Amino acid sequence: MKVTDHLAAAKDTLFSFEILPPLKGRSIASIYAGIDPLMEFKPKFINVTYHREEFIYIEREHGLLEKKAVRKRPGTVGICAAIMHKYDVDAIPHLICGGFSKEETENALIDLHFLGIDNVLALRGDAVKSEANFRAHPEGHAFAVELIEQVQGMNNGAYFTEGQGQDPTNFCIGAAAYPEKHFEAMNLETDLHYLKAKVDAGASYLVTQMFFDNQRYFDFVAACRAAGITVPIIPGLKPIKSLAHISFLPKFFHIDYPTDLSKELLKCKSNAEVEQLGIEWGIAQSKELKAAGVPCIHYYTMSNSTSVRQIATEVF
Numbered sequence: 225m226k227v228t229d230h231l232a233a234a235k236d237t238l239f240s241f242e243i244l245p246p247l248k249g250r251s252i253a254s255i256y257a258g259i260d261p262l263m264e265f266k267p268k269f270i271n272v273t274y275h276r277e278e279f280i281y282i283e284r285e286h287g288l289l290e291k292k293a294v295r296k297r298p299g300t301v302g303i304c305a306a307i308m309h310k311y312d313v314d315a316i317p318h319l320i321c322g323g324f325s326k327e328e329t330e331n332a333l334i335d336l337h338f339l340g341i342d343n344v345l346a347l348r349g350d351a352v353k354s355e356a357n358f359r360a361h362p363e364g365h366a367f368a369v370e371l372i373e374q375v376q377g378m379n380n381g382a383y384f385t386e387g388q389g390q391d392p393t394n395f396c397i398g399a400a401a402y403p404e405k406h407f408e409a410m411n412l413e414t415d416l417h418y419l420k421a422k423v424d425a426g427a428s429y430l431v432t433q434m435f436f437d438n439q440r441y442f443d444f445v446a447a448c449r450a451a452g453i454t455v456p457i458i459p460g461l462k463p464i465k466s467l468a469h470i471s472f473l474p475k476f477f478h479i480d481y482p483t484d485l486s487k488e489l490l491k492c493k494s495n496a497e498v499e500q501l502g503i504e505w506g507i508a509q510s511k512e513l514k515a516a517g518v519p520c521i522h523y524y525t526m527s528n529s530t531s532v533r534q535i536a537t538e539v540f
């Protein structure tokens with residue numbers, strides 16, 4: 225079932241979450257161990273992230289270095305199929321531009337379609353560690369909007385390799401949105417301009433980057449509506465879990481902590497204290513968002529569902 229149909233049918237705020245494929249070498253049991261404790265909150269869909277290759281350098285004879293591509297977290301499509309089979313819940317694979325030609329994207333979409341997967345979250349992806357800036361595949365897409373156009377084209381029976389008149393796919397397409405703006409955007413206005421382009425191209429709902437100040441989300445939704453973006457905007461929340469997160473999350477995800485939260489974080493002396501604060505903050509954020517009638521709250525578990533479970537117990 226499509227995410228938009230789940231949202232339309234919902235009588236109250238839905239619960240959803242996102243998982244990462246396990247590191248190569250670990251079994252799918254580690255995925256189930258993260259999902260099982262959250263199933264009692266009846267998620268209608270579960271997102272599975274996609275991680276592209278990273279490059280390592282292997283030393284060869286005479287000081288030569290061999291560049292080798294490795295994927296540390298393969299398995300997105302297989303995990304989606306396994307989740308749908310085991311839990312009878314929709315799974316949403318993340319699809320990225322980075323590292324894919326248009327033909328490879330088309331073939332991946334055919335796999336998803338044949339597996340009965342109705343939803344994709346279409347993203348550009350970030351630069352790999354060895355690149356300063358994101359570089360598109362020479363025969364791929366430079367921005368998420370182009371990927372959305374390709375998926376929507378297939379929904380209209382237009383295949384990249386075969387042309388028009390093919391059996392249409394029927395994907396519900398989601399896209400990413402940034403209440404604190406995407407870090408490469410000149411300003412919020414240009415980011416909204418490109419966000420609207422993604423919706424106009426076929427994205428029928430949006431999921432936000434994590435934020436810790438609900439006002440940023442409320443203001444962002446208002447700005448989207450003023451810019452003519454009318455689709456559902458699902459807030460994404462991440463419970464802070466460790467002392468390392470305090471600087472990692474702002475650095476990696478380009479987000480700010482509100483002053484009230486940063487003051488409390490400064491008092492924390494241990495991971496356990498941060499984790500407890502993250503749960504309490506997540507409960508307060510979630511309750512306020514739910515009271516405001518958001519369509520769904522999407523939790524970034526980052527493969528650890530204990531905090532999300534405690535939040536959901538209080539909120540759903």
Ligand code: FAD
Nearest residue numbers: 273274318347348349350367368400406408409415418433
């Ligand atoms: P885009 O929408 O393409 O935007 C990227 C930047 O380019 C923005 O600054 C935008 O303003 C600008 N822009 C857009 N279109 C144009 C244009 N036509 N011309 C000029 N500028 C333009 N990454 C992963 O690798 N795997 C994942 O599974 C993953 N999941 C994510 C899930 C969510 C909910 C979110 C919020 C992010 C996720 N990411 C993931 C990270 C994402 O790939 C990065 O944030 C990436 O830098 C941007 O992706 P995007 O789809 O928003 O890009």
